[in-house]
Amino acid sequence: MVAVVSAATTLVISPNFEVSTVEIHGAKFTGTQIVRSILGLETSPNVFRIATDRAAEEMAKLPAVLSARVDVELPSTVVVTLTERTPRMLWAIGANRMVVDQDGVLFGMVDEQGNAIPSNAGPIETPNPDEASPSPSATPSASASEAASQTARATETRTPSPTAVPTPTPKATAGKPGKTKATPTPTPTPTPTPGPTIDASLLPSIAPPPANDESAAKALPTVYDRRSSDANLLLGDAIDPINLDAGYRLAGLVPADVGSAAKSLAVVVDDTHGFTLNPEPAAWVAEFGFYAPTVRKTDIIPTQVRNLRSLFVTYPEAHVAWIRLVADVSESSNNTVILK
Numbered sequence: 018m019v020a021v022v023s024a025a026t027t028l029v030i031s032p033n034f035e036v037s038t039v040e041i042h043g044a045k046f047t048g049t050q051i052v053r054s055i056l057g058l059e060t061s062p063n064v065f066r067i068a069t070d071r072a073a074e075e076m077a078k079l080p081a082v083l084s085a086r087v088d089v090e091l092p093s094t095v096v097v098t099l100t101e102r103t104p105r106m107l108w109a110i111g112a113n114r115m116v117v118d119q120d121g122v123l124f125g126m127v128d129e130q131g132n133a134i135p136s137n138a139g140p141i142e143t144p145n146p147d148e149a150s151p152s153p154s155a156t157p158s159a160s161a162s163e164a165a166s167q168t169a170r171a172t173e174t175r176t177p178s179p180t181a182v183p184t185p186t187p188k189a190t191a192g193k194p195g196k197t198k199a200t201p202t203p204t205p206t207p208t209p210t211p212g213p214t215i216d217a218s219l220l221p222s223i224a225p226p227p228a229n230d231e232s233a234a235k236a237l238p239t240v241y242d243r244r245s246s247d248a249n250l251l252l253g254d255a256i257d258p259i260n261l262d263a264g265y266r267l268a269g270l271v272p273a274d275v276g277s278a279a280k281s282l283a284v285v286v287d288d289t290h291g292f293t294l295n296p297e298p299a300a301w302v303a304e305f306g307f308y309a310p311t312v313r314k315t316d317i318i319p320t321q322v323r324n325l326r327s328l329f330v331t332y333p334e335a336h337v338a339w340i341r342l343v344a345d346v347s348e349s350s351n352n353t354v355i356l357k
Contacts (some may be wrong), residue, residue: 020344022357024145027274035062035063035064035093036056036058036062036063036064036093036094037093037268038093038094038095038096039053039056039058039094039095039097040094040096040097041096041097041099042096042097042098042099043098043099043100043101044097044099044101044135045077045101045125045126045133045340046080046081046101046102046116046125046126046133046134046135046136046278047076047081047082047099047101047133047135047136048135048136048137049135049141050137051079051136051137051138051261052099052150054074054137055072055140056072056095056097057072058095062353064091064093064094064095065089065255066088067087067089067095068142069087069088069089070087070320072085072087073085073086073087075140076097076099076140076239077139078124078140079122079139079140079141080122080123080136080141080252080253081101081102081125081136081252082099082100082101082102082137083100083101083102084099084100084265085097085098085099085100086098088279090149101124101125101149102118102122102124102125103118103119103237104116104117104118104125104237105118105119105237105265106237106238106239106240106261106264106265106268107116107127107238107239107240108123108235108239108240108242108256108264109226109239109240109241109242110158110242110247110248111248112249113126114126114127114128114129115250115252115258116237117261120221120254120255121254121255121257121258121261122253122254122255123251123253123254123256124252124253125252126129126252131236132338136252138251138252149329167353169211169271173235175236177193191258197209203297222287223287223290223293223302223327224243224285226283226285226295226297226299229331238264238265238268238269239266239283239284240264240266240268240284240285240286241283241284241286241349242284242286243285243286243288244286244288244289245288246288246289259308259310259315260308261308262308263286263292263305263308263315263318264284264286264292265316266315267284267294267305267318269290270282270322271294272323274326275303275322275326275329276323276325276330276334277296277304277329277332277334278324279296279297279300279334280296281296282296282297283295283296283297283299289303290305290306291304291306291307291308292308293305294308294325296334298343300334300335301334301337301338301339301340302339302340303340303342304339304340304341304342305318305321305342306341306342306343307325313345317344317345318342318344321342321344324342324344324352325340325342328340328354332354332356335357336356336357337354337355337356338355338356338357339354339355339357340353340354341353
Protein backbone atom coordinates (compact mmCIF):
# COMPACT_ATOMS: atom_id res chain seq x y z
CA MET A 18 0.00 0.00 0.00
CA VAL A 19 2.81 2.36 0.85
CA ALA A 20 4.39 1.65 -2.52
CA VAL A 21 1.11 2.36 -4.37
CA VAL A 22 0.61 5.64 -2.53
CA SER A 23 4.19 6.63 -3.18
CA ALA A 24 3.85 5.84 -6.90
CA ALA A 25 0.59 7.85 -7.18
CA THR A 26 2.16 10.80 -5.40
CA THR A 27 5.13 10.68 -7.74
CA LEU A 28 2.81 10.79 -10.78
CA VAL A 29 0.86 13.78 -9.44
CA ILE A 30 3.93 15.88 -8.68
CA SER A 31 6.15 14.75 -11.52
CA PRO A 32 6.99 17.54 -14.00
CA ASN A 33 6.89 14.93 -16.75
CA PHE A 34 3.07 14.94 -16.53
CA GLU A 35 2.50 18.68 -16.49
CA VAL A 36 0.17 19.83 -19.28
CA SER A 37 2.23 21.10 -22.18
CA THR A 38 -0.26 20.77 -25.05
CA VAL A 39 -3.98 21.57 -25.30
CA GLU A 40 -5.84 20.58 -28.45
CA ILE A 41 -9.26 22.20 -28.95
CA HIS A 42 -11.45 20.85 -31.73
CA GLY A 43 -14.80 22.20 -32.94
CA ALA A 44 -14.41 25.66 -31.40
CA LYS A 45 -15.63 28.34 -33.78
CA PHE A 46 -17.63 30.69 -31.55
CA THR A 47 -15.94 29.56 -28.31
CA GLY A 48 -12.75 31.26 -27.15
CA THR A 49 -9.57 29.45 -26.10
CA GLN A 50 -9.23 31.44 -22.90
CA ILE A 51 -12.50 30.25 -21.36
CA VAL A 52 -11.70 26.63 -22.23
CA ARG A 53 -8.28 26.83 -20.56
CA SER A 54 -9.84 28.55 -17.55
CA ILE A 55 -12.37 25.75 -17.06
CA LEU A 56 -9.55 23.21 -17.31
CA GLY A 57 -7.65 25.17 -14.67
CA LEU A 58 -4.50 25.53 -16.76
CA GLU A 59 -3.36 28.88 -15.39
CA THR A 60 -0.49 27.16 -13.55
CA SER A 61 0.18 24.24 -15.97
CA PRO A 62 -1.23 21.56 -13.65
CA ASN A 63 -0.49 17.89 -13.71
CA VAL A 64 -2.74 15.96 -16.14
CA PHE A 65 -3.83 13.66 -13.31
CA ARG A 66 -5.36 16.62 -11.48
CA ILE A 67 -7.76 17.55 -14.29
CA ALA A 68 -11.33 16.46 -13.59
CA THR A 69 -12.25 15.69 -17.18
CA ASP A 70 -15.95 14.93 -16.63
CA ARG A 71 -16.56 18.03 -14.55
CA ALA A 72 -14.69 20.21 -17.05
CA ALA A 73 -16.75 18.80 -19.93
CA GLU A 74 -19.95 19.49 -17.99
CA GLU A 75 -18.94 23.13 -17.45
CA MET A 76 -18.00 23.60 -21.10
CA ALA A 77 -21.42 22.32 -22.16
CA LYS A 78 -22.88 25.35 -20.35
CA LEU A 79 -21.04 27.83 -22.58
CA PRO A 80 -23.38 29.83 -24.87
CA ALA A 81 -22.26 28.22 -28.14
CA VAL A 82 -21.66 24.67 -26.88
CA LEU A 83 -24.16 21.81 -27.12
CA SER A 84 -21.83 19.13 -25.81
CA ALA A 85 -18.18 18.71 -24.83
CA ARG A 86 -15.64 15.98 -24.20
CA VAL A 87 -12.28 16.22 -22.42
CA ASP A 88 -9.62 13.54 -22.77
CA VAL A 89 -6.08 13.21 -21.43
CA GLU A 90 -3.33 11.73 -23.57
CA LEU A 91 -0.24 10.84 -21.59
CA PRO A 92 2.17 12.15 -20.84
CA SER A 93 1.12 15.82 -21.15
CA THR A 94 -1.70 16.46 -23.66
CA VAL A 95 -5.32 17.47 -23.06
CA VAL A 96 -7.79 17.09 -25.94
CA VAL A 97 -11.04 19.08 -25.88
CA THR A 98 -13.76 18.28 -28.42
CA LEU A 99 -16.69 20.70 -28.66
CA THR A 100 -19.96 20.37 -30.56
CA GLU A 101 -21.34 23.88 -31.11
CA ARG A 102 -24.82 25.11 -31.99
CA THR A 103 -25.69 25.57 -35.67
CA PRO A 104 -26.44 29.13 -36.88
CA ARG A 105 -29.91 29.43 -38.41
CA MET A 106 -30.35 33.22 -38.45
CA LEU A 107 -28.48 36.45 -37.92
CA TRP A 108 -30.13 38.76 -35.37
CA ALA A 109 -28.59 42.24 -35.51
CA ILE A 110 -29.01 44.28 -32.32
CA GLY A 111 -27.33 47.66 -32.58
CA ALA A 112 -23.80 47.10 -33.85
CA ASN A 113 -23.80 43.45 -32.75
CA ARG A 114 -24.48 40.75 -35.34
CA MET A 115 -25.52 37.72 -33.30
CA VAL A 116 -26.14 34.22 -34.60
CA VAL A 117 -29.27 32.36 -33.51
CA ASP A 118 -29.93 28.62 -33.43
CA GLN A 119 -33.22 26.86 -34.17
CA ASP A 120 -34.39 27.46 -30.58
CA GLY A 121 -33.76 31.21 -30.74
CA VAL A 122 -30.65 31.12 -28.52
CA LEU A 123 -28.20 33.95 -29.20
CA PHE A 124 -24.97 31.99 -28.97
CA GLY A 125 -22.30 33.82 -30.95
CA MET A 126 -21.28 36.88 -32.92
CA VAL A 127 -19.84 37.55 -36.37
CA ASP A 128 -17.91 40.48 -37.75
CA GLU A 129 -18.82 42.60 -40.78
CA GLN A 130 -17.39 39.98 -43.13
CA GLY A 131 -19.42 37.22 -41.52
CA ASN A 132 -16.48 35.62 -39.69
CA ALA A 133 -17.15 34.06 -36.30
CA ILE A 134 -15.88 36.03 -33.29
CA PRO A 135 -14.72 33.61 -30.55
CA SER A 136 -16.27 34.51 -27.21
CA ASN A 137 -14.87 33.94 -23.74
CA ALA A 138 -18.25 34.40 -22.06
CA GLY A 139 -18.55 32.11 -19.07
CA PRO A 140 -20.96 29.22 -18.50
CA ILE A 141 -24.67 29.97 -18.37
CA GLU A 142 -25.90 28.89 -14.98
CA THR A 143 -29.10 26.85 -14.91
CA PRO A 144 -31.70 28.62 -12.73
CA ASN A 145 -32.67 26.91 -9.49
CA PRO A 146 -36.35 25.84 -9.76
CA ASP A 147 -36.73 26.27 -6.00
CA GLU A 148 -35.93 29.99 -6.18
CA ALA A 149 -39.04 32.13 -5.90
CA SER A 150 -37.73 35.06 -7.95
CA PRO A 151 -35.11 34.02 -10.50
CA SER A 152 -33.12 36.87 -12.01
CA PRO A 153 -34.06 37.91 -15.57
CA SER A 154 -30.47 37.44 -16.76
CA ALA A 155 -30.49 33.82 -15.62
CA THR A 156 -33.80 32.99 -17.29
CA PRO A 157 -34.03 34.07 -20.92
CA SER A 158 -37.58 32.67 -21.11
CA ALA A 159 -38.74 35.34 -18.69
CA SER A 160 -37.65 38.15 -20.98
CA ALA A 161 -39.18 36.29 -23.92
CA SER A 162 -42.53 36.10 -22.13
CA GLU A 163 -42.39 39.79 -21.35
CA ALA A 164 -41.59 40.63 -24.98
CA ALA A 165 -44.48 38.44 -26.18
CA SER A 166 -46.81 40.19 -23.75
CA GLN A 167 -45.70 43.60 -25.04
CA THR A 168 -46.21 42.40 -28.61
CA ALA A 169 -49.73 41.23 -27.78
CA ARG A 170 -50.65 44.57 -26.21
CA ALA A 171 -49.29 46.47 -29.21
CA THR A 172 -51.21 44.23 -31.61
CA GLU A 173 -54.49 44.72 -29.79
CA THR A 174 -54.35 48.44 -30.50
CA ARG A 175 -53.46 48.05 -34.17
CA THR A 176 -55.45 45.05 -35.47
CA PRO A 177 -59.25 44.74 -35.85
CA SER A 178 -60.93 41.85 -34.02
CA PRO A 179 -61.34 38.88 -36.39
CA THR A 180 -64.68 37.39 -37.30
CA ALA A 181 -65.45 33.72 -37.72
CA VAL A 182 -65.82 33.60 -41.52
CA PRO A 183 -62.96 34.53 -43.87
CA THR A 184 -63.62 36.89 -46.75
CA PRO A 185 -61.75 37.31 -50.05
CA THR A 186 -58.43 39.15 -49.94
CA PRO A 187 -59.31 42.87 -49.59
CA LYS A 188 -58.42 45.26 -52.37
CA ALA A 189 -55.79 47.96 -51.95
CA THR A 190 -56.62 51.64 -51.79
CA ALA A 191 -54.33 54.65 -51.72
CA GLY A 192 -54.78 56.83 -48.67
CA LYS A 193 -53.21 58.37 -45.61
CA PRO A 194 -51.31 56.45 -42.91
CA GLY A 195 -53.61 54.74 -40.43
CA LYS A 196 -56.77 55.12 -42.55
CA THR A 197 -58.78 52.14 -43.74
CA LYS A 198 -61.82 51.85 -45.95
CA ALA A 199 -64.52 49.25 -45.43
CA THR A 200 -65.08 46.88 -48.33
CA PRO A 201 -67.91 44.49 -47.34
CA THR A 202 -68.00 42.93 -50.84
CA PRO A 203 -65.22 42.27 -53.32
CA THR A 204 -64.72 45.01 -55.92
CA PRO A 205 -62.49 45.21 -59.00
CA THR A 206 -58.88 46.20 -58.44
CA PRO A 207 -58.47 49.95 -58.94
CA THR A 208 -56.57 51.27 -61.91
CA PRO A 209 -53.06 52.41 -60.91
CA THR A 210 -52.79 56.14 -60.44
CA PRO A 211 -49.67 58.22 -59.85
CA GLY A 212 -51.21 59.61 -56.65
CA PRO A 213 -50.31 62.85 -54.93
CA THR A 214 -46.73 63.78 -54.18
CA ILE A 215 -46.05 62.84 -50.56
CA ASP A 216 -43.90 64.97 -48.30
CA ALA A 217 -41.35 62.51 -46.89
CA SER A 218 -41.65 64.15 -43.49
CA LEU A 219 -45.28 63.04 -43.31
CA LEU A 220 -44.49 59.36 -43.82
CA PRO A 221 -44.17 57.00 -40.84
CA SER A 222 -40.67 57.20 -39.45
CA ILE A 223 -38.33 54.25 -39.81
CA ALA A 224 -34.59 54.13 -40.36
CA PRO A 225 -33.42 51.67 -43.05
CA PRO A 226 -30.85 48.96 -42.26
CA PRO A 227 -27.17 49.83 -42.67
CA ALA A 228 -26.27 50.50 -46.29
CA ASN A 229 -23.75 48.24 -48.03
CA ASP A 230 -24.02 45.63 -45.29
CA GLU A 231 -21.84 42.85 -46.69
CA SER A 232 -21.88 40.80 -43.49
CA ALA A 233 -23.23 37.32 -42.93
CA ALA A 234 -26.64 38.89 -43.62
CA LYS A 235 -26.07 37.82 -47.21
CA ALA A 236 -25.62 34.19 -46.20
CA LEU A 237 -28.15 33.86 -43.36
CA PRO A 238 -31.71 35.19 -42.97
CA THR A 239 -31.24 38.46 -41.08
CA VAL A 240 -33.41 40.59 -38.81
CA TYR A 241 -32.42 44.08 -37.62
CA ASP A 242 -33.95 44.26 -34.14
CA ARG A 243 -34.54 47.80 -32.81
CA ARG A 244 -37.00 47.00 -30.02
CA SER A 245 -36.22 48.48 -26.63
CA SER A 246 -37.04 45.16 -24.95
CA ASP A 247 -34.21 43.43 -26.83
CA ALA A 248 -31.56 46.15 -26.62
CA ASN A 249 -29.77 44.45 -23.72
CA LEU A 250 -29.92 40.83 -24.90
CA LEU A 251 -26.65 38.97 -24.32
CA LEU A 252 -25.09 35.71 -25.44
CA GLY A 253 -27.11 32.88 -23.95
CA ASP A 254 -30.38 34.83 -24.00
CA ALA A 255 -33.17 33.83 -26.38
CA ILE A 256 -35.51 35.45 -28.90
CA ASP A 257 -39.13 34.62 -28.05
CA PRO A 258 -40.67 31.95 -30.33
CA ILE A 259 -43.29 34.18 -31.99
CA ASN A 260 -40.82 36.83 -33.13
CA LEU A 261 -38.28 34.15 -34.05
CA ASP A 262 -40.85 32.49 -36.33
CA ALA A 263 -41.92 35.81 -37.89
CA GLY A 264 -38.33 36.87 -38.40
CA TYR A 265 -37.34 33.60 -40.03
CA ARG A 266 -40.35 33.66 -42.40
CA LEU A 267 -39.81 37.26 -43.47
CA ALA A 268 -36.01 37.24 -43.60
CA GLY A 269 -36.16 34.18 -45.83
CA LEU A 270 -38.00 36.09 -48.57
CA VAL A 271 -36.29 37.05 -51.81
CA PRO A 272 -37.40 39.96 -54.04
CA ALA A 273 -39.17 37.65 -56.51
CA ASP A 274 -41.42 36.39 -53.70
CA VAL A 275 -43.04 39.82 -53.38
CA GLY A 276 -42.81 40.86 -57.03
CA SER A 277 -39.95 43.30 -56.49
CA ALA A 278 -37.11 44.12 -58.87
CA ALA A 279 -34.76 44.96 -55.98
CA LYS A 280 -31.48 43.09 -55.55
CA SER A 281 -32.23 42.13 -51.96
CA LEU A 282 -34.63 42.71 -49.07
CA ALA A 283 -34.10 43.70 -45.45
CA VAL A 284 -36.26 43.01 -42.38
CA VAL A 285 -36.50 45.43 -39.45
CA VAL A 286 -38.55 45.03 -36.26
CA ASP A 287 -39.16 47.96 -33.92
CA ASP A 288 -41.55 49.07 -31.18
CA THR A 289 -43.68 51.27 -33.45
CA HIS A 290 -44.34 49.29 -36.64
CA GLY A 291 -43.51 45.71 -35.70
CA PHE A 292 -41.94 43.86 -38.63
CA THR A 293 -41.24 45.82 -41.80
CA LEU A 294 -39.73 44.85 -45.14
CA ASN A 295 -37.90 47.11 -47.54
CA PRO A 296 -35.62 46.74 -50.56
CA GLU A 297 -31.89 47.43 -50.48
CA PRO A 298 -31.24 50.28 -51.08
CA ALA A 299 -34.40 51.45 -49.31
CA ALA A 300 -37.12 52.80 -51.62
CA TRP A 301 -40.40 51.67 -50.05
CA VAL A 302 -41.54 50.08 -46.79
CA ALA A 303 -44.02 47.23 -46.35
CA GLU A 304 -45.36 47.13 -42.80
CA PHE A 305 -46.26 43.59 -41.74
CA GLY A 306 -46.90 44.61 -38.13
CA PHE A 307 -46.93 42.76 -34.82
CA TYR A 308 -47.67 39.10 -34.11
CA ALA A 309 -48.88 37.33 -30.98
CA PRO A 310 -50.01 33.81 -30.01
CA THR A 311 -53.74 34.49 -30.03
CA VAL A 312 -54.34 37.96 -31.52
CA ARG A 313 -52.42 37.83 -34.78
CA LYS A 314 -50.53 34.65 -35.58
CA THR A 315 -47.55 34.26 -37.86
CA ASP A 316 -49.49 31.92 -40.15
CA ILE A 317 -51.03 35.02 -41.77
CA ILE A 318 -47.63 35.96 -43.23
CA PRO A 319 -48.09 33.97 -46.46
CA THR A 320 -51.35 35.89 -47.07
CA GLN A 321 -49.56 39.17 -46.44
CA VAL A 322 -46.82 38.20 -48.89
CA ARG A 323 -49.41 37.36 -51.57
CA ASN A 324 -51.16 40.67 -50.95
CA LEU A 325 -47.88 42.57 -51.31
CA ARG A 326 -47.10 40.82 -54.58
CA SER A 327 -50.60 41.69 -55.88
CA LEU A 328 -50.21 45.31 -54.83
CA PHE A 329 -47.03 45.66 -56.85
CA VAL A 330 -48.98 44.54 -59.92
CA THR A 331 -51.44 47.39 -59.38
CA TYR A 332 -49.00 49.94 -58.03
CA PRO A 333 -45.48 49.62 -59.52
CA GLU A 334 -42.96 49.70 -56.71
CA ALA A 335 -41.31 52.81 -58.15
CA HIS A 336 -44.50 54.71 -57.23
CA VAL A 337 -44.91 53.25 -53.73
CA ALA A 338 -43.68 54.89 -50.52
CA TRP A 339 -45.39 52.84 -47.80
CA ILE A 340 -47.70 49.82 -47.66
CA ARG A 341 -49.55 48.75 -44.52
CA LEU A 342 -50.54 45.10 -44.84
CA VAL A 343 -53.56 43.70 -43.04
CA ALA A 344 -54.25 39.99 -43.03
CA ASP A 345 -57.19 38.89 -40.91
CA VAL A 346 -60.78 37.84 -41.55
CA SER A 347 -62.49 41.14 -40.79
CA GLU A 348 -64.60 42.68 -43.55
CA SER A 349 -63.61 46.15 -42.34
CA SER A 350 -59.88 45.57 -42.72
CA ASN A 351 -58.05 46.81 -45.78
CA ASN A 352 -54.48 47.15 -47.00
CA THR A 353 -53.32 50.76 -47.26
CA VAL A 354 -50.99 52.13 -49.92
CA ILE A 355 -49.24 55.51 -49.76
CA LEU A 356 -47.90 56.60 -53.13
CA LYS A 357 -44.92 58.84 -53.73
